Amino acid sequence: MSEINKAVTVRSMWRKERQLPRFELLGKIMQRKKAKYSFLMMLGIIVIGIIGPWIAPHDPTKTYYEAFMQGPSKQFWLGTDAIGRDILSRLLYGTRVTLTAAVMASAMTFVVGTLIGVTSAYIGGFFDNLIMRIMDVLLALPGIVLALAIVAALGPSQENAMIAIGIASIPGFSILVRGAALSIKESGYVEASRSIGSSNWWIIINQLIPNIANVLIVYTTMFIGGAILSTSALGFIGLGAQPPTPEWGTMLNEGKDYLREAWWLATFPGIAITVVVFTVYMLGDALRDIFDPKA
Amino acid sequence: MTQFILKRLMSGVVVLFGLSVFTFMLIHFIPGDPVRIMLGQRATVEQIEALREELGLNKPLVSQYVSYASGLIQGDLGTSLKTGRPVSTEIAERFPATAKMAVASLGVAVIVGVGLGVIAARFKDTFIDGMIMMFSTLGMALPGFWLGLLVILVFSVHLGWFPIAGGTGLLDIVLPALTLGTLMATALSRLTRAGMVEILSNDYIRTARAKGMGERIILLRHAFRNVMIPIVAVIGLEFAGLLGGAVIVEQVFNWPGIGTLAIQAISSRDFPMIQGTTLFIGAIYVVVVIVIDVLYALLDPRINFSAKREGA
Numbered sequence: 001m002s003e004i005n006k007a008v009t010v011r012s013m014w015r016k017e018r019q020l021p022r023f024e025l026l027g028k029i030m031q032r033k034k035a036k037y038s039f040l041m042m043l044g045i046i047v048i049g050i051i052g053p054w055i056a057p058h059d060p061t062k063t064y065y066e067a068f069m070q071g072p073s074k075q076f077w078l079g080t081d082a083i084g085r086d087i088l089s090r091l092l093y094g095t096r097v098t099l100t101a102a103v104m105a106s107a108m109t110f111v112v113g114t115l116i117g118v119t120s121a122y123i124g125g126f127f128d129n130l131i132m133r134i135m136d137v138l139l140a141l142p143g144i145v146l147a148l149a150i151v152a153a154l155g156p157s158q159e160n161a162m163i164a165i166g167i168a169s170i171p172g173f174s175i176l177v178r179g180a181a182l183s184i185k186e187s188g189y190v191e192a193s194r195s196i197g198s199s200n201w202w203i204i205i206n207q208l209i210p211n212i213a214n215v216l217i218v219y220t221t222m223f224i225g226g227a228i229l230s231t232s233a234l235g236f237i238g239l240g241a242q243p244p245t246p247e248w249g250t251m252l253n254e255g256k257d258y259l260r261e262a263w264w265l266a267t268f269p270g271i272a273i274t275v276v277v278f279t280v281y282m283l284g285d286a287l288r289d290i291f292d293p294k295a
Numbered sequence: 296m297t298q299f300i301l302k303r304l305m306s307g308v309v310v311l312f313g314l315s316v317f318t319f320m321l322i323h324f325i326p327g328d329p330v331r332i333m334l335g336q337r338a339t340v341e342q343i344e345a346l347r348e349e350l351g352l353n354k355p356l357v358s359q360y361v362s363y364a365s366g367l368i369q370g371d372l373g374t375s376l377k378t379g380r381p382v383s384t385e386i387a388e389r390f391p392a393t394a395k396m397a398v399a400s401l402g403v404a405v406i407v408g409v410g411l412g413v414i415a416a417r418f419k420d421t422f423i424d425g426m427i428m429m430f431s432t433l434g435m436a437l438p439g440f441w442l443g444l445l446v447i448l449v450f451s452v453h454l455g456w457f458p459i460a461g462g463t464g465l466l467d468i469v470l471p472a473l474t475l476g477t478l479m480a481t482a483l484s485r486l487t488r489a490g491m492v493e494i495l496s497n498d499y500i501r502t503a504r505a506k507g508m509g510e511r512i513i514l515l516r517h518a519f520r521n522v523m524i525p526i527v528a529v530i531g532l533e534f535a536g537l538l539g540g541a542v543i544v545e546q547v548f549n550w551p552g553i554g555t556l557a558i559q560a561i562s563s564r565d566f567p568m569i570q571g572t573t574l575f576i577g578a579i580y581v582v583v584v585i586v587i588d589v590l591y592a593l594l595d596p597r598i599n600f601s602a603k604r605e606g607a
Contacts, residue, residue, distance in 0.1 A: 069590075137313030140577040144542055145557070149317075149573045152561040153324040155332075229438050233543050236440045237558055244453075254548070256444055259452050259459075266448060270441035278436035285432075 009153045011165060018125040028290050035286035036056070041279045049099045052092035060085065060093040060246045066177055069262045079264040086263065090246035091272050097247045098276070101162045101240075102227035108166030109173050109227075110220050115144040116170065117177025118208055121185055122200065133177070146171075151239050161240040169223055177218050214291040221284035226279045234272050249271050300589050307585045318570040319363050323356075333376060333564050346376075350567075360368040368500055371568030372574070377560075382571035385556060389540075393552035396475070396545070397469050397537035403529060405478020411480065412487020417514055419492055425483060434481030443474045443547035471548040475541050479533055480580035486529055528591065539576030590591035 029035040048055075057077070058064075064076075064084040072079045078087040120131040138146060150164035184190065185208065193203055208217075234240030235249025246287060248269040255265025320595060322329050330347045331338065351359050366373070372382035415427040450461045450470060457470050494500065495518050501515045540553030549555070560568035 053328055099386055133309060134313065137310050137317060137577075140390055141573065142309055142316060142539065142542070142576070142579050142580075145539070145573060148542065148557065148561060149569065150324070151319050152564070152566075154326065156561075225436070229436075231397050232438055233440060236438075237546050239558075239561060243443065249440075252441060254446065259444065259448050263452075266441075266444045270438065270444065272437050273438050273441065274433070277438075278433060281432060281436055293359045 008131075012178065021040065023081050024068040025290070029286070032286060032290065033046045033150055034282060035290060038279055038282035038286055042283050045095065045276055045279060048092065049095040055090040056086075056089035056091040058086035060090040061244045062086075066137050067169050069162045069258065069265075071262070072264060078268045079262065081251070081265055082258055084263070085244075086115040087268055088253075089231055090251060091268060094246040094248045094251065094269070095276075097158070097241060097245060098231055098273075099157065100227055101165075101231045101247075102224050105166035105169070105227045105231070106220055106224045108163070110216070111170040111174030112166075113170045114177050114209070114216060118181045118212075119172035120174070121181035122204055123180045123207060126188070128178075132175070135171040135175055138168075143168045143172065143226070144230060144233060151154065151234065156242070158245060161231060161234045165234070168230070169226065173219060173223060177212065177216065179217040181208055184211045212256070217282055218291060221280060221287060225280035225284065226272065227278065228277050232269075296592070297384045299592060303585055303588055307581050310581050316360070316573055316583070317365055318577075319360050319573040319594055321526050321570055321573070322350075322352075322566050328567065333566055366602065367574075368594065372571035375560075375565055375568045377563050377568070378564045382568050385568070386571060386575050388391030389551060389556045392550060393539060393540045393545070393554070396468060396541065396550060396552060397534060399472035399543070400475035400479065401530065401534050401536060404479035404533065407476060408480030408483025411484040411488050411586055413514065413519060414477070415484065415488040416518075418493060419488075419495075422486075426489070431481040431484050434478060437476050437478065439474065439541070439544045442478065443471070443544050446474050447547070448471050467548075471541075471544060471550055474547075475537070475544050477546075479537075480501075483529065483533075487522060490525055491518055494521050504515065511606045517543050517594055528587070531587035531591075535580045535587065538579050538583060574585055576580055 019249040027040045043071060062085065064080060064086070066084075068080065069082055070076060070080045075089065076086050078091065081088055081090070082208075120128045125230045129219070143148070147161075147164040147168035149165055151160055154160040154163065164208070190203055190207055193207060221268050231240060232249030235247045235251075236253045237251075238253055241247035241250050243254065252266055255262070255269070310451060328343075330350070330352065334342055347353055351362055354362075358471065370383055372386070374380065375385060375592060385408055411427050411430070415424045418424045447459060448468060450456050456584055457465055458464075491514075500517060504510075504519055519607050540555075540557065542554035542557060544550075545554035546553045546558055553576065557569065557576070558571035559565075560572060
């Protein structure tokens with residue numbers, strides 16, 4: 001009997017340990033169907049991004065001279081492209097290329113956008129007004145046009161596409177962050193904190209940012225999805241990753257001239273992009289539901 | 296009222312000024328010597344100096360901007376390095392194609408988006424609603440250029456119903472409009488559904504049902520009319536964006552609009568053209584949005600300007 005009791009206690013202790021605040025979000029994700037599946041799928045995509053090069057059946061840049069533009073077969077599961085490269089291997093390598101580009105671009109948007117949004121909301125007045133007018137100007141251009149203009153100046157390459165997409169998303173992101181920060185700024189505890197003499201930076205770092213962390217997580221997730229779309233769009237018009245880099249948009253660009261002869265060239269990379277972006281958006285949606293059940 | 300319009304115009308002028316500074320600075324963002332990059336590796340020293348002189352890059356920054364801006368005011372966007380023709384002429388030539396596509400895509404978007412939104416709201420929380428919402432999330436994740444390629448693959452290559460790409464005739468516009476329209480419809484259907492669901496929960500809808508009015512009349516006459524106002528606002532914004540050209544989708548269909556012009560310019564590093572198209576895309580958006588705002592204010596009797604006037 002005591003053995004059983006012990007087991008029960010141990011188990012309940014373990015349960016408690018599992019519910020440490022750090023894992024609270026994970027727990028909440030696992031409780032919900034949509035959140036769980038999109039989270040697991042995202043995890044799977046990230047794993048493919050990491051181990052892709054090892055599980056790829058062929059070298060993504062190697063030309064198989066005996067197999068130009070072959071349809072899906074046993075040797076080449078998703079077929080080969082116009083110069084005899086294995087599509088599946090290129091897709092697997094491309095996962096890493098696309099994810100890296102999107103995450104780096106979004107990281108840039110996140111850091112600069114949060115900084116601009118929070119300081120603009122916190123300082124207010126003329127500074128806020130000026131910053132918001134500048135953002136208005138940049139928002140008059142569709143994100144992709146802004147990114148294109150920056151790529152045009154910097155020159156077409158994968159890194160520059162990344163920078164351009166990161167910069168182009170800053171206006172939209174910082175305006176969202178500013179809105180969230182404004183509501184926190186008006187709250188009583190920030191005022192209380194100021195009245196006992198906390199410095200502005202202390203308030204920003206210890207009160208403003210932690211309290212909009214949820215919002216930041218959701219927005220960043222959504223922006224990663226957008227960044228993936230933009231990365232592949234730039235690749236598609238030849239202003240992103242340059243061949244022979246196996247980037248999905250670049251692959252579609254290479255495949256678009258052979259629609260008549262080889263449908264698989266223009267099909268599989270598109271499916272890859274859609275699946276990944278769809279997963280990211282679902283995850284973002286699910287996170288929003290978790291953080292803000294009312295909306 | 297006049298005050299509101301004036302205020303709106305002023306803010307528009309400020310944004311346009313900001314845009315012109317941005318496109319002006321674009322050429323100065325270029326790492327290295329912009330003239331050398333524009334002309335390529337094989338340009339001679341004389342050619343480089345001549346272009347530098349022509350673009351006025353030897354002068355101080357402020358006076359460069361002043362001459363750029365005074366050109367803009369007179370409608371002079373510079374001269375294309377590639378064709379040697381005025382940028383404004385080339386944009387004017389391309390604009391009709393872009394406008395045509397904007398109208399056609401908007402038509403598809405409104406019919407599909409609003410239609411699906413109303414249906415989803417009518418069948419809220421059923422299988423149909425789920426499918427429509429699934430479609431709209433999927434639509435957000437679809438890259439426009441890939442949808443374009445798929446549409447070409449299915450309707451042109453396999454079924455042979457439409458020409459592949461290149462023309463601007465009535466038949467040529469179907470596929471690009473379908474692609475762009477579907478993409479836009481996804482967001483529109485969500486918005487319509489959300490608005491309809493909210494309105495359908497009102498008491499007067501319950502009253503209408505209670506007195507035995509047909510579901511169709513309730514849906515269209517009572518609910519839909521009230522959702523239309525916010526929807527029309529969003530449609531206006533979408534249209535403003537479309538008039539600047541759908542950069543990527545135009546590229547897929549080889550559509551001779553502003554978007555392809557911009558991308559060609561970037562590929563050939565034709566900077567006056569890049570500046571011109573970027574400025575045009577931004578400016579047309581700003582102008583159309585102001586026009587819509589003003590029209591909206593004039594048409595919607597519920598917007599009250601007296602409060603604003605008192606505040607001023």
